[in-house]
Amino acid sequence: MRTRWNFTGLLALALLALQEPTEASMRMRGESLPGLANAEKRRSSESVPQGRVAGGTTSTEGNWPWIVTLQNIYSYHLCGGIIIDPNWVGTAASCVAGLRSSRLLVVTGTSDWWDLYAPYYTVDQIHVHCNFDKPLYHNDIALLHLATPIEFNDVTTNITLADIDDLQEGEKLTFAGWGSTEAMGTYGRYLQESSGTYLPNADCQEKLQNYDDVDLGHVCVQMDEGKGACHGDTGGPLIDEQQRLVGIGNWGVPCGRGYPDVYARISFYHDWIRTTMNGCTIG
Template sequence: MRTWWKFPGQLLLILLLVVASSEAMRMRGEPMPGLANVNRHRNGQEATNSQPQGRITGGNTASEGSWPWIASIQNVYSYHLCGGSIIDKRWILTAASCVTALRARNLLVVTGTNDWWSLSASYYLVDQIHVHCNFDKPLYHNDIALLHLAEDIVYDEVTQNITLADIDELDVGETLTFAGWGSTEAMGTYDRYLKESSGTYVSVEECSNLLGNTDEVDLGHVCVQMPVGKGACHGDTGGPLIDSQQRLVGLGNWGVPCGLGHPDVYARTAFYHDWIRTTMNGCTIA
């Protein structure tokens, strides 16, 4: 575990570099969020936004420590790429589209904060990336990955692992909640402070119909219907979707940008339970 204040030279370099707004939830037909932002640097907008807003379009600001298992996956310039979930002291679960074609040495994982800009947050180096072997085969399917960290995450009151939902017990109409640092509008800049919002679980069949009878949704997905004006957006890919028992039921995969009333689509953790466990144990499955 390290903190940015121990590296004033790197921090100064980051603060001096200014770039355009982000382009990365993975949005239908758009670039993969990891590759799209791997060379991004922090800009001045997040730094000047020093206080969290009580409410933004599409969600509420999450209180500090209310999502102790959430992680910000960042590039080497400490720029947020995607969300992730702590499932073990050495393992982060995220979307494959966030990390495919990237090198482990180009990623950082930040924990224990709802402010991805935080200079005192704990960050961890990644030493292995495990992407599902059938990622995007077919398109938007098997969008799941595991990151192995170089050292143990230090648990405390604001940093904990989350329990995986290993049995699919979701009911149509059930309330599910997600959180992320994504933008509040299509092609907007990422939000500095963690936001959360809730929607209702939609069956795979109904979700496919609502998305135009697409085959890009199957039993490996969880769909969440949000009111118009709310929903996942760029930068929310890989973030956690939880049920009322605070179990991880999904992770952000893809959607139609942004908050237009279409269901958002998540990878169903219960469907991938065997892949997750065998990967963590150093095994492989067909």
């Protein structure tokens, strides 16, 4: 452990308010993946951020002890992540694909990603799902192996994974992140959270007017209009009322426009997670 003081832009976000959801407009990472888009960004290039999860509320310190902020070597937020055990962190593949492990930091134990004194850990291995984006928008999950184990305490611990698919229509699900409040907005400084309800895949496909990019490997969450995930929330945790990890932030129609947000379904990828952590590889 050391102590110290990254859904990303689309080409035509200005037109989104006038558009119906399309394949191009749904993907929050746009042409560039979230990690790559901000890999060289520095804090000094921006003022202190004030934005937050669209329609969210500020989380109480310690309420999300398993959440991490993935940052570049300049300590700039790239995406969210989740502590699975002391040596492993889960996130979206779109957050880390194309990046070197040496260019990533995992920051724990804080709800303020600008915290100068939050513990941070370096990454020595990146495991991106072998079928990431095959087809497009699918298998968006990755695991990070840390160079040193995370030290657990009152505000830092691992999460329980949902290993079976037992979600029920209308069930309350909650996510958290440091994302912006609007398309192309600045990232929030303080962790925000918001809740919605589980939407079965068939209903999700119909609402998004898309039948190719939501499958059994996805979880859809219906938010009220004005609430939802936004840029900077990719890779963050979706939890159920038992505080289990049921999803990892993937994509959606930014931001808070009343369409479902889409997450990687943890129960679907549970075997991949466990075999990868145990040194095996499966598709």
